[in-house]
Amino acid sequence: MKAPPLKTYLPRSLLPRTILIVMVPLIALQLVVAFVFVQRHFEGVTRQMTRSIAREIAVAQQVIDTSPTAAIAQLRLQNLSEPLAITLDLEPLETVSGDNLRLWYDLSGRALIQEMTALLGPDLRVDLRSNDRMVDARLQTDRGVLHAIIPRVRVTASNPHQLLVLMIVVSLVLAAIAILFLRNQMRPILDLADAADAFGKGRSVPFRPAGAEEVRRAGNAFLSMRARIERAIEQRTLMLSGVSHDLRTPLTRMKLTLALADDMPEAAEMNRDLNEMERMLDAFLAFAKGDQMEEMQEVDLPGLIAELAEQAARSGILLETSVQVETPGAATMPLREAAIRRALTNLVNNAARHASRVRLTLRLTQRAANFIVEDDGPGVPEDKREEVMRPFTRLDTARNQDKGAGVGLGLAIAQDVARSHGGALDLSDSPDLGGLRCVFRIPR
Ligand SMILES: Nc1ncnc2c1ncn2[C@@H]1O[C@H](COP(=O)(O)OP(=O)(O)OP(=O)(O)O)[C@@H](O)[C@H]1O
Ligand SMILES: [Mg+2]
Known part of the structure; x- marks a missing residue:
């Protein structure tokens, strides 16, 4: 051994x-x-x-x-x-x-x-x-x-106890002082770790670099990195929503023109294309807006699951739900609620489009909340799972034409939302339903 x-x-x-x-x-x-x-x-x-x-x-x-x-x-x-x-x-x-x-x-x-x-x-x-x-x-x-x-x-020199005792006492006092100072040096590092951790989970907490020069440098580097990332997100949002918005105006005009020229034989076909484009633009807008603008708020997770089931029922989807609590404790979490709803709705809609049974499970552990969407459909082959999460990727668009083809943003949006909460979206096979299993994980 x-x-x-x-x-x-x-x-x-x-x-x-x-x-x-x-x-x-x-x-x-x-x-x-x-x-x-x-x-x-x-x-x-x-x-x-x-x-x-x-x-x-x-x-x-x-x-x-x-x-x-x-x-x-x-x-x-x-x-x-x-x-x-x-x-x-x-x-x-x-x-x-x-x-x-x-x-x-x-x-x-x-x-x-x-x-x-x-x-x-x-x-x-x-x-x-x-x-x-x-x-x-x-x-x-x-x-x-x-x-x-x-x-x-x-005959013998008197005991050296005084010297030893003095040495021990002085050492202890000095050690205590050293520990006090060290703790103060440690605090800026912990603050930096907390700020970085929060930013990873999509929160921007106030942070001011302090402490020794090296720590301060790391803190300043983090601040400028955070600012750059925030700016990049903002620019992406602005650009995409600007493009979508600007495209909508000519689109509406075209639809209007088409309505007036209804004697044209291709009018119906063009109208279908225009509607498709409009739907895509809506999807872009939703993707671009993302969830950056929304504030975090405490959300009751089992309540959220129940509401999602109701909402699914209204659009004719029978959603089987269950809640598993591994460690008893708070069932609420700070989340961007609308974003989470959008992500989960995307997953449920995907499943409903490809399968007949859809199950949504909430599993609460000490470290994370896991939303698991499973179905009994054909699933996604293992080598395609990375790919389908990229924006605008669809598999076999012909296979479900009757239920309407998507834009290919549903999974990308869901992954984005998970990541902006510091979590992840994982695709796998559902062990008991046989279709796709999406694990949407948000750490606490
Ligand atoms: N539950 C599922 N079962 C089988 N295939 C799926 C499932 N969910 C997604 N897919 C596949 O992954 C592809 C990408 O899904 P995604 O949600 O990103 O886009 P979409 O559903 O095609 O469009 P959108 O959601 O933007 O309307 C889908 O086209 C589909 O081929
Ligand atoms: Mg989808």
Whole structure:
């Protein structure tokens, strides 16, 4: 089994990542510095202090050696104990044995034992384990064992706790300040992401570039891009509706002329063509107007489905509807209602033109509203699905002439509407009806 890559353990968002990138080397550096410093400082001080104590013990040893009897030696040691502030004692019948004892983590103890042995010779046993506040040293002399008990504070540098605590506290305070500043740096990036996200869904929210220069540049680039796209949409709308509108006037005039010249044999045919042209112009206008002008508003989705079914019934289409709610919650969404209606009506009309059964399903999930239009008609072959969504594309216009040929804009308009809401239109096969299945998906 392969271990998952390191990436899976790393935080996903920018703030924790930045903190990690800044903090890990800092903490590592601090640990190394603290360890090296504490270790060296400690050992140095301990060795110095140990040496002076060892000399005092050496003095005591000499006192014993120069005393005529053990009893006198003992008396002299007692006199010495007080000014030296070391408990000194002579145990005449003993001899030193055993090993030097220390706790495994007592690093300064190792230096202490080394230093004492170096000065007082090998006949020395130090016990640091029985009582970690005292140094219990036994030294072999000619008259027995010299037993010295020295407070540990006199041989070892005092604990480095203050330094460590200070380092940790200062680090924490600095880290908190850094996090505060980082958060402020993060906010403009989040704002930019929100504005871009909203624009993708067809909303133009107010946005002002802020923050560091790089972020500001990205923000300005986004603003000019948004302005350019908005201008392009506006121009397209203006141009198409202008063309359609201007063409309508001569068209009306021609129809009028034709009505007056009704004795012409081709009049009926020309009239049919003119009507066709008019219908196309209407479709262009609808496509051009698009949905850009409409404001977003909260729409009750199940209500919308019911209204669409009623509307379909009026034009003689029996629309089977159903609503599936995967995650209970709000059944309303901000939408451009007229545009959505137009898109869904297009899909339903297509289905009604090609099939006898039409079903409209609303499936609400946590992330999206899916409007699914299915039918039992011939469907669209897989390699044509991209194509039919392009404007002015029709398949096999002969096959449904009786129900009126379209302009080829229905699916293009529906896709446009889906995209302007940040969604998509997908065509596939209907698994249970057998015809075409259009999934019109709008993310929340
Ligand atoms: N439900 C469907 N079943 C089978 N073919 C379909 C279906 N919907 C669309 N098509 C095919 O896709 C083509 C494009 O559809 P689209 O709605 O864009 O244009 P149209 O219906 O021909 O014209 P318009 O909708 O502008 O009046 C149609 O001509 C048709 O061949
Ligand atoms: Mg159509």
